[in-house]
Amino acid sequence: MKVIVDFDLCESNAICMAAAPEVFEVRDDDFLYVLNENPGAELHDKVREAVERCPKQAITLED
Amino acid sequence: MADGPIVIVGASLAGLSAARTIRRADDNVPIVLIGDEPHYPYDRPPLSKGFLAGTTPEEKLRLRAAADPDELGVEWRLGTAAVGLDVAQRTITVKASIAGGSASTDGSASTDGSASFGDSASTKKSASTGNAEAIEFAGLIIATGARPRQLPGSNLQGVHVLRSLDDARALKTALDDGPSRIVVIGAGFIGAEVAATAREAGHDVTIVEAAGAPLARVLDTDAGMAIADLHREHGVDVRLGVGVSALQSDTVLDDPAVSAVALDDGSLIECDIVVVGIGVIPNTDWLEGSGLTIDNGIVCDDTCVAIGSDPEHPVVAAGDVARWDHHRYGQVRVEQWDNGVEQGAYAGTRVLAALNGEPSPDPYGPVPWFWSDQYDRKIQLAGMPGPTTELIHGDIAERKFVQLYLDSDGEAVGVLAWNRPRHAIQARQFLADGATADEIRTALA
Numbered sequence: 001m002k003v004i005v006d007f008d009l010c011e012s013n014a015i016c017m018a019a020a021p022e023v024f025e026v027r028d029d030d031f032l033y034v035l036n037e038n039p040g041a042e043l044h045d046k047v048r049e050a051v052e053r054c055p056k057q058a059i060t061l062e063d
Numbered sequence: 064m065a066d067g068p069i070v071i072v073g074a075s076l077a078g079l080s081a082a083r084t085i086r087r088a089d090d091n092v093p094i095v096l097i098g099d100e101p102h103y104p105y106d107r108p109p110l111s112k113g114f115l116a117g118t119t120p121e122e123k124l125r126l127r128a129a130a131d132p133d134e135l136g137v138e139w140r141l142g143t144a145a146v147g148l149d150v151a152q153r154t155i156t157v158k159a160s161i162a163g164g165s166a167s168t169d170g171s172a173s174t175d176g177s178a179s180f181g182d183s184a185s186t187k188k189s190a191s192t193g194n195a196e197a198i199e200f201a202g203l204i205i206a207t208g209a210r211p212r213q214l215p216g217s218n219l220q221g222v223h224v225l226r227s228l229d230d231a232r233a234l235k236t237a238l239d240d241g242p243s244r245i246v247v248i249g250a251g252f253i254g255a256e257v258a259a260t261a262r263e264a265g266h267d268v269t270i271v272e273a274a275g276a277p278l279a280r281v282l283d284t285d286a287g288m289a290i291a292d293l294h295r296e297h298g299v300d301v302r303l304g305v306g307v308s309a310l311q312s313d314t315v316l317d318d319p320a321v322s323a324v325a326l327d328d329g330s331l332i333e334c335d336i337v338v339v340g341i342g343v344i345p346n347t348d349w350l351e352g353s354g355l356t357i358d359n360g361i362v363c364d365d366t367c368v369a370i371g372s373d374p375e376h377p378v379v380a381a382g383d384v385a386r387w388d389h390h391r392y393g394q395v396r397v398e399q400w401d402n403g404v405e406q407g408a409y410a411g412t413r414v415l416a417a418l419n420g421e422p423s424p425d426p427y428g429p430v431p432w433f434w435s436d437q438y439d440r441k442i443q444l445a446g447m448p449g450p451t452t453e454l455i456h457g458d459i460a461e462r463k464f465v466q467l468y469l470d471s472d473g474e475a476v477g478v479l480a481w482n483r484p485r486h487a488i489q490a491r492q493f494l495a496d497g498a499t500a501d502e503i504r505t506a507l508a
Contacts, residue, residue, distance in 0.1 A: 011434075011436065011441065012441070012444070012484045013441075013484055014484040014487065015401070015432075015488065017488055018488045018491065018492060021112040026319070026485045026488070027174075027485070030482060030483075030484060030485070052127075052128075052404070053401070055108065055400055055401065055434065057106070057126075057127050057153050
């Protein structure tokens with residue numbers, strides 16, 4: 001699984017960080033940082049939740 | 064599993080989330096998804112922002128779960144309105160909701176026939192006759208949302224509301240027609256966002272708000288006045304504490320257009336376009352006489368099951384139309400995007416459990432969360448507003464701050480964050496974990 005964020009869409013709502021803090025972090029500069037672009041299988045459910053809950057639909061996954 | 068499909072009334076965010084959840088849990092149960100608009104499910108938040116501004120094109124609005132409508136495995140019944148419910152007979156009555164009787168008459172030009180945004184090919188069967196049709200259900204999910212409140216005079220040309228894609232298309236067409244004088248009535252989130260978008264597009268914008276500060280349902284006076292200042296700095300004329308007495312048209316024509324907004328302090332604001340953003344009314348008219356309890360929404364128990372429905376074949380409500388018993392906040396109705404996703408998913412799980420004879424899932428009691436974008440500011444609220452606010456981080460004047468909302472016992476009930484998204488999301492988790500006000504103060508300071 002590869003995590004791709006469309007930063008033109010991302011508004012740093014940080015919902016992804018709530019779902020998968022191991023992978024997504026919104027820092028004090030209010031920008032989103034992807035901590036792990038290729039998360040392991042144990043994180044896939046969390047990452048999928050982040051994808052679905054993103055109010056900007058800014059995250060996509062590749063196999 | 065009982066006979067008949069699970070019927071979902073309402074094909075927007077909550078209804079779609081319910082459908083997706085059910086289909087993931089059960090490959091076989093038939094699902095009928097009914098929507099009164101002709102469009103496949105689309106995302107509403109951009110309608111007041113990027114779509115109006117022209118930065119989010121219409122084809123980007125489709126909700127991702129409906130990106131391939133066939134893949135969802137539901138029977139789509141778009142352009143179809145539910146007009147009646149009989150709980151005892153487990154049937155709903157539907158009718159075509161579109162003049163001309165076909166759901167696929169959406170006039171939007173499509174550049175790509177295979178991915179056309181709004182058209183639904185699968186609804187002609189039911190929608191072509193215009194006659195009422197009964198659909199039997201094993202379980203029912205109601206996610207019919209809400210509609211904007213109107214003002215007298217809203218039939219005048221140039222008077223707009225903003226809720227649906229069709230509303231947004233009409234307003235966008237008017238805004239794109241050239242510089243206009245716009246009056247936004249109501250400084251709630253929709254009004255404030257439309258005002259910001261229109262102002263940034265170069266229009267002359269006035270906001271009229273009857274309360275003493277914008278967003279008075281959610282923000283305290285300090286934060287509300289910071290919103291007013293933000294708009295004023297961008298050149299918006301913000302009139303607070305004054306109501307609207309009439310929408311005026313200056314000529315007597317067959318099709319008169321709005322020319323001015325008369326205020327109850329005697330002043331008159333001449334204008335070309337009026338946007339009315341004074342709240343919404345839950346879409347429950349069609350449930351009159353159904354036996355369900357209706358009181359500012361569909362009244363539900365703590366698992367979102369409508370009071371008055373059959374426990375073995377439950378009617379479950381989700382989204383803007385649902386008023387349910389929240390363990391922490393009491394009877395609430397939450398008009399928020401995130402709740403649409405979450406409550407829709409819960410409703411799907413709840414109905415499946417009942418139909419399979421399984422125990423109900425835990426009561427539905429999320430910490431609500433929403434956001435609003437105006438100009439370059441992001442406002443987020445986790446939890447609920449409370450009677451007391453306390454600044455715990457940052458500076459209101461700098462518009463980067465966090466406020467804690469306390470109830471009358473001094474317990475934390477919500478956190479408001481301006482341009483502090485990380486704080487908002489952390490606060491939401493703290494609230495969900497039942498953290499004390501002190502713990503939240505320390506963590507977010």
